[in-house]
Amino acid sequence: MDFGDSLEESQFRLRLRVWLVDNNPGLPTSSTDDEYWAGMAAWHRQLYDAGFFGMSWPTDIGGQGLSSVHEVIVDEELAAAGAPPRPSLGYLVQGILEHGSDDIKRGFLPGIVNGRDRWCQGFSEPDAGSDLASLRTRADLDGEDYVISGQKIWTSYSDEAEWCLVLARTDQDAAMHRGISAFAVPMRQPGIQQRPLKMINGVTKEFGEVHFDGARVAARHMIGAPGEGWSLAMTVVSHEREPGELGYVARYSKLVNDLSRRVRQDPGAFSAEQVRELGWAIVEVEMLRRHVQRRLSDRLNGISHGPEGSVDKLLMTSVEQAVGHAALAIGGIAHGGGDDTWLNAYLYSRAQSVMGGTSQIQRNLVARRILGLPAS
Amino acid sequence: MDVRLSQEQQALRDSAAQVVDRLAPRAVGQIGDAARMATLDAAVAASGWWELRTAVDGGDSLASGVEPAVVAEELGRGLADTPFLGPTLAAELRRLAGAAPGDVTETVALDPALSSLARAFDGTSPAAVAIDARGSAQALLLVPDGECHRLARVELPAAPGGLDLTRPSVVLDPSSDVVLVDEPAGPITADDLARWTALGLALTCADLVGIMRGAVDLASAYATERRQYGAAIGSFQAVQHMLADAFVAMEGSRSITLHAAWAVDALAAPEALTAATLAKAYCARAATSVCETAIQVHGGIGNTWECLAHVYLRRSLLSSDVLGNAGASLMHVLVHHDLEAADGLR
Numbered sequence: 165m166d167f168g169d170s171l172e173e174s175q176f177r178l179r180l181r182v183w184l185v186d187n188n189p190g191l192p193t194s195s196t197d198d199e200y201w202a203g204m205a206a207w208h209r210q211l212y213d214a215g216f217f218g219m220s221w222p223t224d225i226g227g228q229g230l231s232s233v234h235e236v237i238v239d240e241e242l243a244a245a246g247a248p249p250r251p252s253l254g255y256l257v258q259g260i261l262e263h264g265s266d267d268i269k270r271g272f273l274p275g276i277v278n279g280r281d282r283w284c285q286g287f288s289e290p291d292a293g294s295d296l297a298s299l300r301t302r303a304d305l306d307g308e309d310y311v312i313s314g315q316k317i318w319t320s321y322s323d324e325a326e327w328c329l330v331l332a333r334t335d336q337d338a339a340m341h342r343g344i345s346a347f348a349v350p351m352r353q354p355g356i357q358q359r360p361l362k363m364i365n366g367v368t369k370e371f372g373e374v375h376f377d378g379a380r381v382a383a384r385h386m387i388g389a390p391g392e393g394w395s396l397a398m399t400v401v402s403h404e405r406e407p408g409e410l411g412y413v414a415r416y417s418k419l420v421n422d423l424s425r426r427v428r429q430d431p432g433a434f435s436a437e438q439v440r441e442l443g444w445a446i447v448e449v450e451m452l453r454r455h456v457q458r459r460l461s462d463r464l465n466g467i468s469h470g471p472e473g474s475v476d477k478l479l480m481t482s483v484e485q486a487v488g489h490a491a492l493a494i495g496g497i498a499h500g501g502g503d504d505t506w507l508n509a510y511l512y513s514r515a516q517s518v519m520g521g522t523s524q525i526q527r528n529l530v531a532r533r534i535l536g537l538p539a540s
Numbered sequence: 541m542d543v544r545l546s547q548e549q550q551a552l553r554d555s556a557a558q559v560v561d562r563l564a565p566r567a568v569g570q571i572g573d574a575a576r577m578a579t580l581d582a583a584v585a586a587s588g589w590w591e592l593r594t595a596v597d598g599g600d601s602l603a604s605g606v607e608p609a610v611v612a613e614e615l616g617r618g619l620a621d622t623p624f625l626g627p628t629l630a631a632e633l634r635r636l637a638g639a640a641p642g643d644v645t646e647t648v649a650l651d652p653a654l655s656s657l658a659r660a661f662d663g664t665s666p667a668a669v670a671i672d673a674r675g676s677a678q679a680l681l682l683v684p685d686g687e688c689h690r691l692a693r694v695e696l697p698a699a700p701g702g703l704d705l706t707r708p709s710v711v712l713d714p715s716s717d718v719v720l721v722d723e724p725a726g727p728i729t730a731d732d733l734a735r736w737t738a739l740g741l742a743l744t745c746a747d748l749v750g751i752m753r754g755a756v757d758l759a760s761a762y763a764t765e766r767r768q769y770g771a772a773i774g775s776f777q778a779v780q781h782m783l784a785d786a787f788v789a790m791e792g793s794r795s796i797t798l799h800a801a802w803a804v805d806a807l808a809a810p811e812a813l814t815a816a817t818l819a820k821a822y823c824a825r826a827a828t829s830v831c832e833t834a835i836q837v838h839g840g841i842g843n844t845w846e847c848l849a850h851v852y853l854r855r856s857l858l859s860s861d862v863l864g865n866a867g868a869s870l871m872h873v874l875v876h877h878d879l880e881a882a883d884g885l886r
């Protein structure tokens with residue numbers, strides 16, 4: 165067991181560190197600001213062009229074909245440099261890698277990995293949140309195309325995306341989980357309207373809602389077989405739950421480092437209670453850093469999509485929300501108006517226990533699938 | 541970077557698990573059973589686990605911090621009532637001082653709050669407590685010597701007892717003499733002491749991880765069996781969510797503990813100590829909550845002496861306090877990050 169770098173890993177780390185000196189885009193404190201989301205697409209292409217994105221993905225889709233621990237090194241160095249985290253696309257890539265035909269993989273994955281094509285994910289609906297299998301958006305075959313009607317919500321980047329990974333019901337008679345198929349739907353067409361949602365921290369660039377009214381998608385753009393949509397969705401969400409996939413350690417590290425700097429600049433301005441709140445956030449971030457290293461090392465045995473993703477998601481949530489509380493304690497609230505950066509970091513942290521499956525759903529999964537507790 | 545256990549480490553874990561599953565107490569009534577404890581002690585003595593941190597040629601330790609942590613986790617999981625933490629920490633002190641191995645079983649003496657190694661100033665026993673003291677004839681402690689310390693020993697009175705039913709402590713007799721450990725024992729430097737503390741913290745964290753695993757297993761089994769309203773209580777979400785949170789806290793604790801155990805030898809002493817205090821802050825806070833959950837899931841039974849849940853809680857409270865509890869460890873983290881100047885912290 166070794167937490168240290170091999171020679172090859174330390175050379176890679178050094179190369180990245182040197183590159184970051186000149187290439188840190190200096191975006192505002194993570195994800196609390198529309199400017200941050202606007203800058204992420206360029207950051208993605210910058211990382212990709214320099215060979216620092218998709219470290220563990222296959223080379224034929226544009227990945228680097230290296231071991232999963234290289235993702236850890238990227239996260240650590242991004243954090244140390246105060247750079248934004250790498251874009252969160254792993255779940256999309258893994259879902260298509262696992263379920264798509266060769267044509268689909270060749271057609272879509274390189275554009276996702278290199279940042280040329282932007283994607284969003286059309287899973288949740290107004291009446292199908294935690295109970296995703298009750299979704300009602302339908303896709304009906306019409307010649308060479310499917311015609312899609314319905315509404316999706318919590319669709320990240322719907323305003324920017326060229327493609328949407330849509331779950332829709334293709335068999336109205338099949339049992340709930342079985343009648344669902346997945347499609348790669350082009351977003352720029354008359355049958356689709358999207359509207360951004362303004363979140364509690366004021367961000368309007370992250371989430372949207374999408375209406376499909378007779379939108380068309382070529383039948384050959386179905387991903388997986390008819391009825392395979394549920395299984396693809398489970399692959400995607402289980403990946404989405406893993407902090408290693410999302411690279412959030414870098415974001416949390418940057419936040420606690422910024423908060424620590426603030427305390428060191430004027431220590432007398434903070435009470436013991438405020439600083440302890442920051443101390444606990446530091447401890448939590450350290451835990452997640454080590455947990456991600458452990459989980460990505462486990463992947464050296466091969467990737468699995470077990471219920472451990474729910475454990476990761478719950479740990480990540482506790483870290484994000486501890487960091488959020490530290491942001492509130494140290495950053496404070498500008499009651500008379502002014503800089504809302506830290507308040508917004510706190511407000512944003514509340515979404516972590518909802519998105520990608522609520523903490524309550526994750527606890528159900530841990531209780532049932534890991535602890536083996538009986539069904540209710 | 542590859543933080544999976546090696547094949548040898550997995551084999552060590554499996555053999556520790558086997559000893560624990562065969563010989564550790566499975567009910568409160570078995571604690572104190574002399575015949576079983578003697579068999580368990582003999583199995584541990586034969587295993588070589590006490591020698592993991594003894595010196596090989598050149599003074600390095602036989603094993604890294606990870607191997608004793610792997611053993612400690614299994615012993616904690618099974619509430620193994622056999623000495624391990626004390627003898628291992630005593631062996632590490634002798635190794636760092638360059639002393640010969642002890643000729644009797646021995647442990648270490650800590651200050652009464654258990655937050656650091658005890659120091660004797662005038663040749664007689666200080667107010668101190670020897671931890672994990674069953675079977676130990678003497679305890680090691682420090683005598684200040686300029687910038688450094690000398691290693692010393694004090695004989696232990698019999699009749700250990702206290703909070704942890706599986707690892708009794710003994711209060712030092714104030715009239716006992718403190719005797720310096722013989723040559724070739726050399727001075728113990730501040731770096732030595734930091735590294736020793738890092739090992740002690742990593743081992744108590746590993747014990748806490750094991751305790752959490754054991755407590756979650758115990759409570760999950762009970763929740764599957766116990767029926768109310770015509771259903772197993774483990775089918776109710778209110779119960780499921782408590783146990784899920786406990787399991788998740790254990791997994792996070794294990795990840796941060798693995799790093800602390802690796803860091804004992806792999807990082808410079810101050811960094812090893814910081815890695816250990818980060819882990820201890822996390823694990824100590826998590827373990828109390830997990831053990832409390834185990835009691836709550838057991839309901840009324842969980843509040844009786846006969847239920848093993850309080851044995852886990854008691855053991856966790858001892859491990860939490862040894863070499864610094866959650867609050868003390870958090871303070872170390874703040875100092876390391878240069879954040880301690882805030883109003884009223886120190």
